[in-house]
Structure formats: C-alpha cells, structure tokens
Amino acid sequence: MQTTSKQLFNVEAIRADFPILNRKVNGQPLVYFDNAATSQTPQQVIDCIVDYYSNYNANIHRGVHSLSQIATDAYEKARQKVQQHFNAKHAHEIILTSGTTHSINLVANGYAKFITEEDEILVSAMEHHSNIVPWQMLCEKTGAKLKVIPMNENGMLEIDQFEAMLTNKTKLVFVNHVSNALGSINPIKHIIAKTHEVGAKILVDGAQAAPHLKADVQDLDVDYYTVSAHKICGPTGVGMLYGKEALLEELPPYQGGGEMIAEVTFEKTTYAGLPHKFEAGTPNIAGGIAFGEALDYMNTIGFDVIAAYEHELLDYATAQLNTIEGVRIFGAKPEQKTAVISFNIEGIHPYDMGTLLDKMGIAVRTGHHCAQPIMNFYKIPGTVRASFSFYNTKTEIDRFVEGVKKAKSMLL
Amino acid sequence: MSSIQDTQAEIIDEFSMFDDWMQRYEYMIELGKSLPLIDEKYKTEDNIIKGCQSRVWVHAEKNDKNLEFTADSDAVITKGIIAILIRVFSGQTPEDIMQADTKFIDEIGLKEHLSPTRANGLVSMIKQIKMYAIALNSSQNS
Numbered sequence: 001m002q003t004t005s006k007q008l009f010n011v012e013a014i015r016a017d018f019p020i021l022n023r024k025v026n027g028q029p030l031v032y033f034d035n036a037a038t039s040q041t042p043q044q045v046i047d048c049i050v051d052y053y054s055n056y057n058a059n060i061h062r063g064v065h066s067l068s069q070i071a072t073d074a075y076e077k078a079r080q081k082v083q084q085h086f087n088a089k090h091a092h093e094i095i096l097t098s099g100t101t102h103s104i105n106l107v108a109n110g111y112a113k114f115i116t117e118e119d120e121i122l123v124s125a126m127e128h129h130s131n132i133v134p135w136q137m138l139c140e141k142t143g144a145k146l147k148v149i150p151m152n153e154n155g156m157l158e159i160d161q162f163e164a165m166l167t168n169k170t171k172l173v174f175v176n177h178v179s180n181a182l183g184s185i186n187p188i189k190h191i192i193a194k195t196h197e198v199g200a201k202i203l204v205d206g207a208q209a210a211p212h213l214k215a216d217v218q219d220l221d222v223d224y225y226t227v228s229a230h231k232i233c234g235p236t237g238v239g240m241l242y243g244k245e246a247l248l249e250e251l252p253p254y255q256g257g258g259e260m261i262a263e264v265t266f267e268k269t270t271y272a273g274l275p276h277k278f279e280a281g282t283p284n285i286a287g288g289i290a291f292g293e294a295l296d297y298m299n300t301i302g303f304d305v306i307a308a309y310e311h312e313l314l315d316y317a318t319a320q321l322n323t324i325e326g327v328r329i330f331g332a333k334p335e336q337k338t339a340v341i342s343f344n345i346e347g348i349h350p351y352d353m354g355t356l357l358d359k360m361g362i363a364v365r366t367g368h369h370c371a372q373p374i375m376n377f378y379k380i381p382g383t384v385r386a387s388f389s390f391y392n393t394k395t396e397i398d399r400f401v402e403g404v405k406k407a408k409s410m411l412l
Numbered sequence: 413m414s415s416i417q418d419t420q421a422e423i424i425d426e427f428s429m430f431d432d433w434m435q436r437y438e439y440m441i442e443l444g445k446s447l448p449l450i451d452e453k454y455k456t457e458d459n460i461i462k463g464c465q466s467r468v469w470v471h472a473e474k475n476d477k478n479l480e481f482t483a484d485s486d487a488v489i490t491k492g493i494i495a496i497l498i499r500v501f502s503g504q505t506p507e508d509i510m511q512a513d514t515k516f517i518d519e520i521g522l523k524e525h526l527s528p529t530r531a532n533g534l535v536s537m538i539k540q541i542k543m544y545a546i547a548l549n550s551s552q553n554s
C-alpha cells in the first residue's frame with residue numbers, strides 16, 4: 001500500500017496549533033491560501049514571543065546583567081538553530097537580518113566595491129522585484145551590465161541559454177530557489193556549479209523554498225542564501241543571510257551603528273567580526289528567537305512529511321480546478337513546483353476573482369506578485385495565486401473550488 | 413439634473429434593497445458591464461490611475477459649466493464602482509465636485525473598497541475626479 005502523509009501526521013492536530021485558523025472572515029470560516037505571501041503562526045511561536053517580552057526582555061550582547069545574558073544566549077541559540085537547519089559550517093555565517101529584502105540589499109550594496117563597468121551580472125527572468133531592483137541599483141552605481149536569464153512557457157529557466165551567457169565577465173548570478181509567482185523549483189545545484197566554473201559568485205533567494213524544502217547550503221555550495229522567517233511560521237521582520245565565511249569577511253558592512261564595531265575613535269572605526277559586522281543596532285530580538293522556535297516547530301513535523309502532504313494538496317487542487325472550463329494554470333507542472341497554483345479564468349480579471357473569493361472568506365493573492373517581468377512574459381495583468389501550506393485541507397480546497405465556480409458564474 | 417446629494421441618496425436607497433453581499437456585487441457587476449465605453453483615444457498612459465491592481469482610465473471634459481466623466485477598467489467590479497462614481501459626479505459643476513463628500517460609499521456597504529491599502533484605487537479614483545474638477549475649474553477662471 002502506498003504510504004500517504006495522512007498516516008504520518010494528523011492535520012487536525014496541526015490546525016489546532018494555529019489560533020487564526022479558527023476565525024471567520026466576512027462571516028465565513030477562513031480559508032487561508034495566501035501562504036506564499038506569509039505563513040500563519042503556531043501558538044508555540046506566539047508563546048515564544050510573549051515569553052521574551054514577559055520574562056527576559058533586555059538588550060543583547062552588551063549588558064553584564066542577568067536578563068541581558070539570558071536574552072543574548074537565547075538569540076545566539078536561535079542563530080545556531082538556523083545554522084543547523086541550513087547546515088552552515090559556522091554560526092557566524094548566519095547574519096540575522098530583517099528579511100530577504102534586507103539580506104539581498106546587504107550583499108548588493110557590498111558588491112559595489114568589487115564590481116566594475118566591465119562586469120556582467122545575471123539575474124533570472126522569474127525573480128521577485130526584491131531580487132531585481134537591488135542589482136539594477138548596483139549596475140547603475142557601477143556601470144556593470146545586467147543580463148536576464150530567460151524563462152520558457154512552462155515557467156522554467158532556459159538552462160542552456162544560461163550556460164551560454166556565462167563568461168569570464170560574469171561576476172554575480174542571482175536566482176530564486178523557488179519562484180514566488182509560479183512556484184517553479186529551479187535546478188540551483190546545477191546553476192551554482194556552472195556559475196562557479198567561470199569564477200562568479202551566486203546568491204540564491206530561498207524565501208519561497210524554505211517553507212517547502214530544506215536547503216543544505218554546504219551541499220549546494222551556494223555563496224549566499226536568503227530566507228524570511230515569516231514564510232516559515234515565524235514572525236515578520238526577521239530573516240537570514242547565509243554567506244560563506246571568506247566572502248562575508250571581505251564584504252564591507254552595510255549599515256554603521258552600535259553592535260557592529262570593535263573600536264571607535266573619530267579617526268577610525270574598527271569593525272566587529274562576523275556576524276556582528278552586519279548587525280548594526282538593536283535587532284528584532286524576540287523575532288530572532290521566535291525564528292528559531294519556528295524552525296523547531298517545522299522540523300518536529302518534518303520537511304519530508306510537509307512536502308509529501310503539500311503535494312497531495314497541490315495535485316488535488318490542480319485536478320479540481322482543471323474541471324472548471326476556461327481555467328489556465330501558469331508555470332510548471334505540479335512535480336516541478338511547490339504547492340502554488342497561479343491561474344486565471346478566461347475573461348475574468350484576477351482582481352475581480354480575488355475580491356469575490358474574499359467575500360466568501362477565502363484569502364488568495366491577486367496581481368503581479370511583485371514579479372512583473374513574469375506577467376509581461378505571459379502578457380497578462382496578473383494571476384490569482386492560491387498557495388498551500390501543511391495546515392490546509394482538501395475540504396478547504398473544495399470550498400475554494402466552489403468559490404471559484406460561484407465567482408465565475410457571477411462575473412461571466 | 414439632480415444634485416450630488418440627491419444622486420447619492422438614490423444610490424443608498426437602491427443598495428438598501430439588497431439582503432446580502434452577493435446581491436450587492438451582482439448589481440455592481442451589472443453596472444460595470446453596462447458602463448458606457450470611454451473613447452479609445454483617451455485610454456492613454458497619462459489617463460491611467462496609479463495604484464490600482466486593475467487598470468483604470470478616467471477622462472474628463474467640460475461641457476458648458478459642467479464636467480462629464482468617462483472611464484474604463486479591465487476589472488468589472490472596478491468598472492461597477494466607477495459607474496457609481498460617474499453617476500454621482502458627471503454633469504456636476506467643478507465647485508460641487510470639489511466640495512462633495514463620499515460617505516455614501518460607506519452606506520452602500522462598499523466600505524472595504526475605500527481603504528487606501530486595498531489597491532483597487534477607489535480612493536485614487538475619487539482623488540483623480542476631484543483633481544480634474546480643480547484643474548478644469550481653474551482653467552476656466554484663468
């Protein structure tokens with residue numbers, strides 16, 4: 001008999017951990033299918049934040065008093081959890097940031113020092129704006145050339161063309177591990193290896209991959225990897241930048257301030273070592289600690305189990321949605337993507353669909369998903385995006401599909 | 413021509429007949445579908461209202477003392493909202509448009525569309541209509 005995730009975990013027990021899933025929206029029980037924008041937060045993570053503010057709120061890394069010590073230990077423990085989760089070699093290779101956007105900007109800003117107008121930077125056609133704009137800014141600053149790795153109709157990158165674009169002029173490559181608009185899983189291990197063959201460095205945006213699969217940064221041999229905690233059951237405003245030790249050592253600091261210095265005189269400031277060089281100012285301490293708790297929560301369930309269950313949901317939703325006439329699903333096949341369906345119905349604007357689904361208590365994302373180049377590729381104004389998490393159910397998918405049918409009958 | 417207040421009162425009256433959101437939205441969709449089309453030549457980049465998830469074009473023309481609005485959108489619910497706004501504001505003087513309040517939106521159960529974070533641009537649409545009123549009012553005075 002085929003083993004299904006149903007035998008491995010009990011979705012109702014998991015749902016009980018998420019208080020928000022009990023609420024109603026517009027008089028209907030909430031169906032939350034906007035997980036790719038942000039995940040919901042389990043009670044364990046909420047309790048962790050409350051515990052910090054109730055019991056040991058203090059500034060870290062500088063106080064000699066006990067509370068500061070407890071808070072510092074908890075924060076550094078969280079960094080170790082992140083390190084272990086992504087299998088980084090050292091804890092100081094994990095920079096705790098405010099999220100992926102911050103992480104990318106930190107690297108892009110630092111590279112202004114190393115990039116010249118002779119250089120080329122490659123960015124994939126399916127990036128989130130946060131992984132396009134900082135590199136455009138870097139190119140404006142340095143005169144370097146930004147080149148785009150094309151994608152195809154199936155929502156996958158054209159790897160042959162990517163390889164042909166790599167030359168000894170290529171200095172940096174940026175791709176996401178998983179596309180936020182389409183869910184496509186990019187073959188990053190191969191992309192990383194090819195990038196290194198020409199001596200270039202690579203940053204992989206893992207924001208959309210982290211909720212669904214566990215990346216091993218050493219196995220991938222990736223130079224930089226970025227994640228936002230709020231997509232993996234953690235709080236907003238916290239995330240990580242992983243960078244190889246040697247690369248982070250040579251990267252200049254992004255922001256000046258407290259915590260990131262070793263010694264300051266008006267003549268010269270000596271910067272602190274890793275990771276503090278990149279962590280100026282008081283960080284989101286409760287958020288960092290809760291980030292670690294969120295990883296614990298997900299690891300207790302297990303990423304293999306999560307992936308298997310989410311794929312069941314994805315296959316089911318894809319099949320159900322395809323029974324509706326006029327549905328067009330964009331991007332990769334279910335086996336090549338995470339639990340995301342980006343779709344439109346012929347003759348219906350995504351905004352209208354999203355508005356009516358909301359009235360039925362169903363939360364989806366509509367629009368260009370901060371990935372306008374993808375929408376331009378398909379020549380559409382946007383899509384409706386339903387993204388699933390391990391706490392969603394087939395019953396919710398049934399309600400969603402019924403909702404789409406109802407909205408369609410109202411709109412056409 | 414009824415005043416802005418009279419038209420708003422009429423619309424409030426019409427919407428009060430609906431029992432639930434579905435009826436309200438079905439009516440708006442119907443209004444959206446019957447919105448008279450804007451002349452294609454006015455569907456320019458300049459006439460697009462920024463900040464909308466759907467594309468919205470609004471064009472204003474002065475006809476004697478009054479302003480006439482035409483508009484379009486690629487989303488039908490947005491068109492329904494525009495149709496309501498045009499019914500209220502078209503044919504009115506720039507002064508009256510500038511001074512009008514839009515509390516009636518609240519009373520017809522479309523309050524959520526008034527949120528500036530909604531990204532449907534209702535707030536931007538109203539602002540644009542008022543901007544036209546200001547612009548076309550001062551052009552007459554100058």
